[in-house]
Amino acid sequence: MLASAAREAARSAYAPYSGFHVGAALLFADGAVVQAANVENASYGLSLCAEASAVARAMNEGRRGGLVAVAVVAEIAGEKPDAAASAEPVMPCGRCRQMLHELAALGGTDPEVIGVANGSLLRVPLSALLPHAFGPANLA
Numbered sequence: 018m019l020a021s022a023a024r025e026a027a028r029s030a031y032a033p034y035s036g037f038h039v040g041a042a043l044l045f046a047d048g049a050v051v052q053a054a055n056v057e058n059a060s061y062g063l064s065l066c067a068e069a070s071a072v073a074r075a076m077n078e079g080r081r082g083g084l085v086a087v088a089v090v091a092e093i094a095g096e097k098p099d100a101a102a103s104a105e106p107v108m109p110c111g112r113c114r115q116m117l118h119e120l121a122a123l124g125g126t127d128p129e130v131i132g133v134a135n136g137s138l139l140r141v142p143l144s145a146l147l148p149h150a151f152g153p154a155n156l157a
Contacts, residue, residue, distance in 0.1 A: 019044050019088040020133045026052035026067065027090050033057060036094045039107065041067035043075055046083040046124070051075040068113035072120050082124020087117060087143070088131040106132030106139035114147040122152040 019042050027040030032055060039055040053070035068089060075084075091107040108130060109117060121128050121143060130146060132139040144150070 019050065019086055020090060020131060020138070022050050022052050023067075023088040023090040023133065024092075026054045026071075027092050028054075030054035030067070030094075031056045032094065034059070034061070038092045038094050039067040040090045041071040041109075042088045043071050043084060043120075044086040044088075044128075045075075045080060046085050046126075049080075051078065051080070066110060066113050068109045069116055072113075072116045075120065080120070082120070082122075082126065084117070084121045084124060084126055084128045086129045086131065088133065090133045092134075104135060106134045106137050108132045108139070108141070108146060111147075114143065115150070117143055118147050118150045119152055122150075122154065 022042035023040040026042060027038045030038035032038050034057050041053055043051045051071050051074050053067050053074050055067040056065045058064045089107050127142050127144045130141050130143050
């Protein structure tokens, strides 16, 4: 299951400041799965979301389009006061939605986005998370 791949990726997260470990797994039409985790930085604005890391990894592997599904799993590590943040399934932030849209648009797909937390699952098409998205077609 794609959520298991995302959960496995979350174990590699570097999140010493928030304790919020996020893993993402991207499924492509050829069956390939690309995984990545979030990477925090003491300068918070330089942190990388798991989804952005996965998109960058996929692009660096030469993948252009073919994205059919995305799973995102969040887990709280250690004792943090914001532990309730993982109670609801996590969805990509706006920046990551845009990055996922661009990758999907290259292949003309509308991938299913699966958010997972505490055994809860939420499935939403990317187009519902980012309606009227700006992408490559807008540059023509």
